[in-house]
Amino acid sequence: MIIAVDGPAASGKGTIAKALAVHFALPWLDTGLLYRAVGIGVLRAGGDPDNPNIALTACDFPDALLEDPALRSEGAGAYASRVSVHPEVRAALIERQKAFAAQPGGAVLDGRDIGTVIAPHADAKLFVTASPEIRAERRYRDESADNQDANHDAILADIIQRDKRDSERANAPLKRAEDADLLDTSDLTISAAVQRAIALVEARTGKR
Numbered sequence: 001m002i003i004a005v006d007g008p009a010a011s012g013k014g015t016i017a018k019a020l021a022v023h024f025a026l027p028w029l030d031t032g033l034l035y036r037a038v039g040i041g042v043l044r045a046g047g048d049p050d051n052p053n054i055a056l057t058a059c060d061f062p063d064a065l066l067e068d069p070a071l072r073s074e075g076a077g078a079y080a081s082r083v084s085v086h087p088e089v090r091a092a093l094i095e096r097q098k099a100f101a102a103q104p105g106g107a108v109l110d111g112r113d114i115g116t117v118i119a120p121h122a123d124a125k126l127f128v129t130a131s132p133e134i135r136a137e138r139r140y141r142d143e144s145a146d147n148q149d150a151n152h153d154a155i156l157a158d159i160i161q162r163d164k165r166d167s168e169r170a171n172a173p174l175k176r177a178e179d180a181d182l183l184d185t186s187d188l189t190i191s192a193a194v195q196r197a198i199a200l201v202e203a204r205t206g207k208r
C-alpha cells in the first residue's frame with residue numbers, strides 16, 4: 001500500500017505521515033529532506049540557489065547529510081524551496097523517491113508532489129493544510145526552542161513566500177491531487193489529526 005501525503009510548510013504532514021507509517025507498518029520517506037539537503041549544500045558553498053547548475057552540483061550529497069539537524073531550520077526550508085524550482089534538481093531526485101514508493105509492501109511518502117508526480121497511483125492520498133498563521137506559530141515554537149532570535153513575523157512571511165513559490169512553479173507545483181482527501185489540521189490536536197488521517201486511509205483502502 002502506498003500512501004501519499006502532501007501539503008504546505010508546517011501543515012503537520014510529516015507528523016501525520018510518520019504516524020501512518022507506524023500504524024500501517026510501512027517505511028516512511030520525508031522527501032522534503034532531500035530538497036533541504038540540496039539547499040544546505042548550496043548555502044554552505046556560498047552558491048546561488050537560483051542558479052540551476054550550482055543547485056544541480058549539490059544534488060550529489062552524502063546520505064549522512066540527511067541526519068544533520070541544520071536541515072530542520074526555516075532558513076534551510078527557504079533554500080530548499082528555491083533549489084526545488086529547477087527541473088534539473090527535481091529530475092536528479094525523482095528516481096530515489098519513485099524507488100522508495102515502489103518497494104515491496106509499499107511506503108508512506110510526504111512532500112509536495114507525491115500524489116501528483118512521484119506516486120500518482122498511490123492507494124490513498126492526503127492533502128494536509130492549516131492556516132498560514134497557525135503554521136507560522138508551530139514553526140516559531142519549534143525554532144525558538146533552540147534559537148533565541150527566532151522571529152514570528154519573519155517566519156510567517158517566509159512561509160507565505162514559500163507557499164507562493166511552491167504553488168506557482170511550472171514543474172511539479174504544490175497542489176492537491178484530484179483524488180486526494182483534504183485534511184485541515186488548523187483546529188485539530190496532533191492526536192485528532194492522526195486519527196482522522198488513519199480513518200481517511202482506511203476508508204480509501206479498506207485496510208486497517
Ligand SMILES: Nc1ncnc2c1ncn2[C@@H]1O[C@H](COP(=O)(O)OP(=O)(O)O)[C@@H](O)[C@H]1O
Pocket residue numbers: 007008009010011012013014015016138139142185188189190191193
Ligand atoms: N495538529 C497539530 N496541532 C499542533 N501542532 C502540530 C499539529 N501537527 C503538527 N504539529 C507540530 O507542528 C510542527 C510542524 O509539524 P510537521 O509535521 O513537521 O509539519 P510539516 O511536515 O508539514 O512541515 C511540529 O512541531 C509538530 O509537532
Ligand SMILES: Nc1ccn([C@@H]2O[C@H](COP(=O)(O)OP(=O)(O)O)[C@@H](O)[C@H]2O)c(=O)n1
Pocket residue numbers: 007008009010011014031032033035036077080081082084110111112113114162166
Ligand atoms: N516533494 C517535495 C518536497 C519538498 N519540496 C521543496 O522543499 C521545500 C522543503 O520541504 P519540506 O517538506 O521539508 O518543508 P516543510 O513543509 O517541512 O516546511 C519545500 O518548500 C518545497 O519547495 C518539493 O519541492 N517537493
